[in-house]
Amino acid sequence: MTTPTIIACALWLVTLWRLPSIRHSHKQRSLALTLAALAAAMTLEVPGIKAAINDHVGITGVPPLLKHLLGVTSAAYLLDFVIAVVRPQGLARRTRITAIGTTLPLMLAFYALANWLPGGAVRVGEGKRAIYPVLYMAVFTLYIGVAMIVATWLFLGGVRHSRTTLGKAGLVLLGLGTMLGSLYALQRIGFVAVQLSTGAENRELEDLLSTNLKQLAILSIALGVCLPPLSVAVEYVASWNTLRRLQPLWRQLTEAAPYVVLSASIAKRRIPFRLERCVIEIEDAGLALREYVSEELYERARSFAQRSDVSGTEIDVVAEASWLSVAAQTAPTGVQLKGVTYPPLGVTGRGRASEIAWLRAVSRAYSSSPVVAEFSRQEDPSANVLAASSERPSRRGN
The missing domain is CATH 1.20.1070 (Rhopdopsin 7-helix transmembrane proteins)
Structure with missing residues (x-):
């Protein structure tokens, strides 16, 4: 030829x-x-x-x-x-x-x-x-x-x-x-x-x-x-992979706060749009679940991660996954904390790429970190509520 x-x-x-x-x-x-x-x-x-x-x-x-x-x-x-x-x-x-x-x-x-x-x-x-x-x-x-x-x-x-x-x-x-x-x-x-x-x-x-x-x-x-066009295909595959990795976190948080899930349906093939919606619903669920825990619990989670030899770059990720896990366990009680400072959301103030990377890391820690699992077992939700009720009132961090 x-x-x-x-x-x-x-x-x-x-x-x-x-x-x-x-x-x-x-x-x-x-x-x-x-x-x-x-x-x-x-x-x-x-x-x-x-x-x-x-x-x-x-x-x-x-x-x-x-x-x-x-x-x-x-x-x-x-x-x-x-x-x-x-x-x-x-x-x-x-x-x-x-x-x-x-x-x-x-x-x-x-x-x-x-x-x-x-x-x-x-x-x-x-x-x-x-x-x-x-x-x-x-x-x-x-x-x-x-x-x-x-x-x-x-x-x-x-x-x-x-x-x-x-x-x-x-x-x-x-x-x-x-x-x-x-x-x-x-x-x-x-x-x-x-x-x-x-x-x-x-x-x-x-x-x-x-x-x-x-x-x-x-x-x-x-x-x-x-x-x-290959670039578009690469972005599509990357979005699908990110969506797949975020779904365990999305599933756990939206089960605890189902009212944040939007009612409109989306075709399965619209991966980038589904990813955008998944990120929004995770963030909304995080905002809703903050009201079940205090910043003091978040600090305990950070200290626990440090004592568990979690690397310095992962401490904040493990701490956020930990308080989200405890909040998801507490949410079914329906008892929200009043007059306390709520934990910070690590996703706040980030660019798009950093936001996705952060949520992927939190999702991975939430699903597979033994430190997160151990902290969640140690923190009895009912005990948390009682302890928080005796805390000194401070500004509301919503």
Whole structure:
């Protein structure tokens, strides 16, 4: 199997993967059409398909023409995509429409007028119409070069705004692909300029550079396109794993305070939304259960954790899991403490990532820490209530 065949197959797979998203938004539609145009262009480089087209139409220059038209079309859609992502307010829309609306007809006109020499649709012709292949090449490479330079600037400029590592990597790969596309256009211009000025040709070197730059650019763009959706999948799996780890804590706390559970149902597949709701209900349950214990019990839990050789970084986690466990045991009595300072909630004042990490640690300690289990056994809820009633009143910490 030849390299063009492998690349064409890979591009068609990516295209089919992204095709369902074509109806979601303007940027997704532009991306899907970019991939489809690239896949079709690379298909025209497959030897068997190229030969079949030449045999069918009887003109050897048709596959290169179609390939170049598709290349310009894919560049236009890719530029449209990156603008939708990085500059949603738009960028030179009328200029871009005018450019593509001028480039495609000019390429067709210059191709039809050219007197081609053997070797494809980018060679200088001969006789009175020798200028038209040059004009054809100039229009093609000028559009590709400018579009790829602008796309490179936008892709690389948008890296710092991406939220995820995979998203940043995807934009870098897309920027690298468009940069290679710019180099592809520049080297084509360079070889034609040398041929026009000196008459010298080096077709082997030109073909080698053109093929490698083009294939590397397409592969880089295809990989860059795959990474942002992969980032979404990674986030989805991470949310599912976090939800799974928080559910034991959620189950214990909401059994003790069932009134904090929201009544609206959520589809099981909506993992991020279910995780958000789980976190909210755990926090609400914690606020409700604080009213069954005092800060003094929390301090006893910290002291117990320290005496039990819990590591310094885990003391606060084990202490919170301990008082939550005691509060969950006390809640069925219905006797809330009045006039006491309530334990602090460790989740308060944290950023999103820190909040999730804290709740996961508390859930793990609540479910599996022998220190939490032992402290809960030692703290008799009924004795707690009696002891708290004799405490000196202080500020209410709700």
